[in-house]
Amino acid sequence: MLTDFLRRSGFFVLPAASRAEIEGHLARGRIDLILLDVMLGDESGVEICGALRRDHDMPIILVSALSADHQRMAGYEMGADDYIAKPFNPALLLARVRAVLNRARRTPSLAYRRTTSAYRFAGWHYDGKKNEALSPRGFQVALSRRETELLKVLLANPHIPLTREEIAAALDMGEEAEASGRAIDVLVGRLRTKIERNPKDPEILKTLRGTGYVLAADVTTDPA
């Protein structure tokens, strides 16, 4: 539910039910902020927070139904950046998340979907917002929502091989879709028909057989 709200607000959310999972996500270096429910799982969120803080600089916000001062203080003492008591106003939570992110100001990674900067790649121009891209010759190409999302993920990770699982997670597809489905292959195909000169022999969005896909173009942020 909180997850849904954050997603609707433009964040990538990687759910994790255990400390091991969190460590996994951290190891892949794609986390900007950890929102930790104190009561979730069998290990105390405060404990997890302390353990994470020992090894990581990552911003951590604790969310908890435990709102007594000594409980809050325990959270802060374990290195939390903020401690938000339930029930909370979602908009206020967003404001606090942003405050912490502003303070931490890490280079935006995959975890931040609200891409505001404009990109230039292989002659193409994408303004970072609209569902369209400008071709090298200035033609406007309409992209669907999914295509736009895929493009953003690729642009955020140029030359980095992405597995189907990662793409599926980034596009917020259901787990089951990711498992059986060919949805991503089809989506890639559709994007290729729009941005590749010759979709049969892709130069931008390449296939890594047995692995996934890569954006094989240099990407520059471009204010123009």
Added chain:
Amino acid sequence: MLTDFLRRSGFFVLPAASRAEIEGHLARGRIDLILLDVMLGDESGVEICGALRRDHDMPIILVSALSADHQRMAGYEMGADDYIAKPFNPALLLARVRAVLNRARRTPSLAYRRTTSAYRFAGWHYDGKKNEALSPRGFQVALSRRETELLKVLLANPHIPLTREEIAAALDMGEEAEASGRAIDVLVGRLRTKIERNPKDPEILKTLRGTGYVLAADVTTDPA
């Protein structure tokens, strides 16, 4: 009193009764963190916070007896790092000061914006009361009751995705209308024909497929 407590806790405290004094201290470069009482002095602490944030990266914590969510959010939107409501537990305040200091020691930051009664958005002006809006070029556009209500809900939640359920609840529509009906879609369409340059390709009131709608424009309060 707070000052004494902080001193006893090992902090150097430089009292300041005005914004000018704060600026003075900042100029001397000996400040690590600003603890600002919202109600102190004749200028609003929130305003001071915003002004300071424009020029400085310094951590700012607001302390205030005003604890309503919208008041907190106003603080965060002005760039505060934390907002502590009175009465507070001194030990907890210390914990939060330390949390902010820890975070600030590692990184720098940036600034933000505000909200309330008469609005300006995307060149439009809405006085917050009447059933009409002024277009960017000064044309008066009549809005129906429903359209006005919808606009208000959107203006109160800029950049926040709203589901049809949320909108229906805000407009006080019956449950059944919300369930089956397309009333909101139609209403959105009608508002779009009035405020969008090109209703077929909306730039202000955007659709989030599978989710709902968002006001994709920055909103500012405007006394004029």
Added chain:
DNA sequence: CCGCTCTGTTACACGTTGTTACGCAAGCAA
């Protein structure tokens, strides 16, 4: 009563998105 506006409902058109199925390409072993 008429005429007007506002509002929710319905129905249809259309674009988008995931699934399935089939064919081809790439890799591998013999």
Added chain:
DNA sequence: TTGCTTGCGTAACAACGTGTAACAGAGCGG
């Protein structure tokens, strides 16, 4: 080489979500 397996591309399809025209009823002022 041949034959087999696995992975990928994609056409075709069905399900779904959204925009909107048309309609009907409510409310209101004359």
